[in-house]
Amino acid sequence: MNDFFEQVYAIVGKIPYGKVVSYGEISWMLGRPRSAREVGRAMRFCPEKLPCHRVVRADGSITGDSHAEVRKILLENEGITFLPGGRVDMKTHRWSG
Numbered sequence: 001m002n003d004f005f006e007q008v009y010a011i012v013g014k015i016p017y018g019k020v021v022s023y024g025e026i027s028w029m030l031g032r033p034r035s036a037r038e039v040g041r042a043m044r045f046c047p048e049k050l051p052c053h054r055v056v057r058a059d060g061s062i063t064g065d066s067h068a069e070v071r072k073i074l075l076e077n078e079g080i081t082f083l084p085g086g087r088v089d090m091k092t093h094r095w096s097g
Contacts, residue, residue: 002042004030004032004035004038004042005042005045007030008026008030008039008042008043009042009046009047009050011026011029011030011097012026012043012046012050012051012052012054012055013050013051014097015051015054015055015095016095017051017078018078018079018080018093019054019093019094019095020054020055020056020060020075020080020088020090020093020094020095021054021055021056021094021095021097022036022055022056022057022058022090023036023037023039023040023043023055023056023057023058024036024039024058025058025094025096025097026039026055027039029097036058039055040063043055052071053070053071053074053075054075054078054095056088056090058090059087059090060082060083060087060088060089060090061086061087061088062075062086062087062088072086075088080093081093
């Protein structure tokens with residue numbers, strides 16, 4: 001597996017219950033601030049044991065096409081609140097690592 005992907009997964013595994021982080025924030029944590037798209041690519045292959053639903057876009061939007069609704073339900077079950085329009089309230093739930 002790609003070393004960058006492994007680094008991404010190590011961070012995703014640390015995201016606490018009830019918190020979220022953006023793709024761009026993960027890339028900053030890894031010292032590669034312009035790699036948000038590569039983080040997104042890694043998340044497409046994220047192992048099932050990791051809380052991939054806790055990774056969202058910088059504006060709080062949930063990605064995942066057909067899985068977006070399931071991800072939203074998982075976040076709601078963790079107490080994550082949403083703004084009008086369906087975006088995660090990033091100010092309240094952002095994890096800073």
